[in-house]
Amino acid sequence: MNAEVYEEEYSVDGKEFVSIGIASTKIKAALKMLGIPSDLIRRASIVAYEAEMNVVIHGGGGLMKLEVHPDFIQIVARDEGPGIPDISKAMQEGFSTATEKIREMGFGAGMGLPNIKRNSDRMEIISEVEKGTEIRVAIDLRNKD
């Protein structure tokens, strides 16, 4: 393993709707511990929380991974849920397949993936129907200005 890379994995329980955020809270704590600038922690926390919500609500649980490289933070969320048939549609603001019941609990604005995009520098979704979904998001540590 590369000594310069900090790496940690967290499992995400798919049944615990009310306590979503356990993995993203740990991710935030790890970034704080590593001394990452607070504006980047804020963006990474939003990314992690939205990704975790999707793993729970749509994916039925899975795992999350944090990697801190010298130049960027990478957050990965993976599940073996139903997959996303049309990724470009899923990326549209307001598109959601959440049921009415889930929406009553406050999920399903169709804003999660757009929020992830807005708070990241790079984002990639790999998904296969009936196999699962993996989302990989990067946030650059050094802003070129």
Add this chain to the structure above:
Amino acid sequence: MKLCEVIDALNSEVICGGDGERNITGVITGDLLSFIIGEAQEGEIWVTIQIHLNVAAVAVLKEIPMIILSSGREPSSELADKCQEENIALIVVKESAYEVCAKLKELRVES
């Protein structure tokens, strides 16, 4: 306005007092979490009818100092505990979201 002044001006059940000295920058209302994550600005009051723990998680993410539960919605104990831990003000009002937002507008809380 300061957060404590807003609390004083409303007729509410105060679950957590939060940081009374915080300056309020505005008000947002909504019951869909990702909408709030996308739209809320730091320092805003959030008016909602959602009462579960995730409300506090979103408030922490967006640095929202105060949550108003409208229509008399009582928070889950997990939400109340988390707001206490994070020093986020949490109050319950009898009025609807519409009525409480109108009241906040009248108070000009952002000034």
